[in-house]
Amino acid sequence: MTENATASRPPASATSATSATSATSATSATSATSATSATFATFESADGPLAYRDAGPRDARPLVLLHTGFTDHTQFDNLIPELALRHRVIAPDARGHGSSANASKPFRRADDLAALLRHLDLTGPAVLVGVSMGALIAVDTALVHPELVRALVVSGRGIGEPDLTDPWSAAVAEAQSTALATGDIPAWLDAFARWVPGPSRTLADVDPEIVRRVREMALRTLMKHTPDEPDFTVPVADAPRRAKGITVPVLAVNGALDAPGTVATADALIRAVPNGRTVTLDGVAHYTTMEAPEAFARILEAFLREVDAQEG
Numbered sequence: 001m002t003e004n005a006t007a008s009r010p011p012a013s014a015t016s017a018t019s020a021t022s023a024t025s026a027t028s029a030t031s032a033t034s035a036t037s038a039t040f041a042t043f044e045s046a047d048g049p050l051a052y053r054d055a056g057p058r059d060a061r062p063l064v065l066l067h068t069g070f071t072d073h074t075q076f077d078n079l080i081p082e083l084a085l086r087h088r089v090i091a092p093d094a095r096g097h098g099s100s101a102n103a104s105k106p107f108r109r110a111d112d113l114a115a116l117l118r119h120l121d122l123t124g125p126a127v128l129v130g131v132s133m134g135a136l137i138a139v140d141t142a143l144v145h146p147e148l149v150r151a152l153v154v155s156g157r158g159i160g161e162p163d164l165t166d167p168w169s170a171a172v173a174e175a176q177s178t179a180l181a182t183g184d185i186p187a188w189l190d191a192f193a194r195w196v197p198g199p200s201r202t203l204a205d206v207d208p209e210i211v212r213r214v215r216e217m218a219l220r221t222l223m224k225h226t227p228d229e230p231d232f233t234v235p236v237a238d239a240p241r242r243a244k245g246i247t248v249p250v251l252a253v254n255g256a257l258d259a260p261g262t263v264a265t266a267d268a269l270i271r272a273v274p275n276g277r278t279v280t281l282d283g284v285a286h287y288t289t290m291e292a293p294e295a296f297a298r299i300l301e302a303f304l305r306e307v308d309a310q311e312g
Contacts, residue, residue, distance in 0.1 A: 038084065043119050048101025050116055052092035056084035062126035063087040066134025068156070068287070070192065071217040072098030078293035090126070092116055094137065097221050103232035110140035110236055117148050125150040127304065131289055132156040139269065140236040142246045151249040151307045153300060155288045158252060158269030159240040162261035168199035169259050185222065189215045198257040198285030210290050243272040249310060250276035251303045253296060257285040
């Protein structure tokens with residue numbers, strides 16, 4: 001799957017659209033309900049503004065939702081309202097995605113997240129919930145900024161590179177690569193959307209609204225970039241070997257219908273850490289939080305209660 005490596009290399013017909021954010025340190029739009037409030041804001045990082053959604057009681061324990069590659073924080077629209085009743089939910093747009101600035105110099109995504117979390121007035125370390133690319137960011141943050149992390153929940157990725165040599169994964173990767181080479185945005189989006197049903201279903205088998213949202217988010221990300229811009233993303237070194245040093249509780253939530261190569265990386269993380277376990281969500285593939293938000297939320301809340309109990 002190419003979603004983590006190619007966000008800065010869209011098809012040639014994509015045009016650059018930079019974030020229209022003010023140069024001030026933070027701007028926000030706030031909406032309030034009787035139970036909580038939600039803010040969409042920007043944090044002025046060392047390399048441009050990073051956007052995030054901040055919902056829930058400000059004195060509640062922080063819960064950070066980290067989206068997949070080529071998407072943005074709106075991936076969690078079906079989760080945030082329920083979770084924000086009990087937690088302070090932070091849902092950032094990763095650099096180069098959504099409303100966050102593109103990179104102009106080398107950076108680590110874990111450092112971006114750490115800078116945001118330190119900027120916010122949080123009550124303590126956060127539970128990081130990451131899907132695919134977001135799972136990689138969560139793991140990397142636990143490795144290089146462990147003081148900021150209370151627990152990890154990963155879905156669709158873990159540690160190491162996925163083996164995408166099975167026929168379905170290889171065919172999707174080839175379709176994406178061909179579309180990139182020819183500048184065919186619709187064809188690239190068609191190939192990318194195949195990750196919604198996964199290898200054992202077709203697009204006709206899944207909710208068309210989810211497919212529409214995934215395509216819409218991916219197109220927005222593509223249009224932020226130009227074909228010739230460099231990829232400034234710097235990985236955290238030696239993450240698979242260092243993962244055994246992650247001592248916080250770790251939960252992997254795998255989609256039963258996801259590609260086996262991506263699930264294997266989540267399983268590898270659980271084998272590596274001293275305090276980890278796996279839950280499998282039946283009937284869903286890579287986009288677990290979008291296909292089964294209620295089930296995912298139940299699993300997440302149960303895990304958070306376990307974390308509370310472990311902490312005494």
